[in-house]
Amino acid sequence: MSEFTPHSSPIGTGWIEVIAGCMFSGKTEELIRRLRRAKIAKQNVKVFKPKIDNRYSESQIVSHNEQSLPSIIVEDPFDILELSEDAHVIGIDEAQFFSNDLVDVVNKLADQGKRVIIAGLDMDYRGVPFEPMPQLLAIAEYITKTLAICVNCGNPADRTQRKIASSERVLVGAADSYEARCRKCHYIP
Numbered sequence: 181m182s183e184f185t186p187h188s189s190p191i192g193t194g195w196i197e198v199i200a201g202c203m204f205s206g207k208t209e210e211l212i213r214r215l216r217r218a219k220i221a222k223q224n225v226k227v228f229k230p231k232i233d234n235r236y237s238e239s240q241i242v243s244h245n246e247q248s249l250p251s252i253i254v255e256d257p258f259d260i261l262e263l264s265e266d267a268h269v270i271g272i273d274e275a276q277f278f279s280n281d282l283v284d285v286v287n288k289l290a291d292q293g294k295r296v297i298i299a300g301l302d303m304d305y306r307g308v309p310f311e312p313m314p315q316l317l318a319i320a321e322y323i324t325k326t327l328a329i330c331v332n333c334g335n336p337a338d339r340t341q342r343k344i345a346s347s348e349r350v351l352v353g354a355a356d357s358y359e360a361r362c363r364k365c366h367y368i369p
């Protein structure tokens with residue numbers, strides 16, 4: 181996994197970092213790591229997640245290996261803009277669950293001089309790009325693609341296999357409903 185390790189942070193401007201990958205690839209872990217370091221640097225950090233993500237907690241972002249950070253729950257991306265006035269660093273988890281308005285919002289925040297760190301699924305269970313992630317990847321200054329381990333063959337995994345019968349694009353779940361697979365082992369149910 182490539183880490184966000186610029187030689188120095190940009191000066192006098194904001195920027196956007198996107199952490200994208202399949203489920204279980206370490207997106208939330210990496211988001212939490214960067215936000216914790218920003219807190220150690222005494223920066224004002226605000227963390228947001230969409231209301232629909234009530235999988236492990238109503239109020240925290242939580243990784244599959246139980247690391248967590250308190251967060252603010254929002255439905256409308258414009259709420260993030262309003263609630264971030266005093267923030268230096270803004271973390272957003274599960275970006276794939278927000279509307280395309282998130283693209284304008286994070287651009288505005290970066291234009292205001294803030295560091296915006298976004299984590300989200302780049303593809304749905306069929307392997308189709310999951311909006312608004314493609315747009316966010318296009319406007320980001322820094323991109324990290326995280327890979328999991330294919331549970332079938334042990335290769336690096338970039339896809340998410342849905343294990344239960346549903347053709348809804350949005351279906352909140354964890355290991356009960358999904359597993360990480362490589363290109364060779366993934367199939368569209």
Ligand SMILES: Nc1ncnc2c1ncn2[C@@H]1O[C@H](COP(=O)(O)OP(=O)(O)O)[C@@H](O)[C@H]1O
Binds near residue numbers: 245328
């Ligand atoms: N197939 C897998 N490959 C890699 N990590 C896995 C796998 N299944 C479970 N995990 C666990 O998931 C953790 C990553 O969780 P998380 O950061 O929440 O991922 P994501 O946000 O990308 O879904 C790993 O550190 C590991 O403990």
Ligand SMILES: Cc1cn([C@H]2C[C@H](O)[C@@H](COP(=O)(O)O)O2)c(=O)[nH]c1=O
Binds near residue numbers: 203303306354
């Ligand atoms: C592939 C896929 C996933 N989801 C849901 C399942 C989880 O609630 C989140 C992803 O969480 P993670 O932090 O990346 O583990 O998204 C979905 O709704 N639709 C899909 O196609």
Ligand SMILES: [Zn+2]
Binds near residue numbers: 330364365
């Ligand atoms: Zn495989």
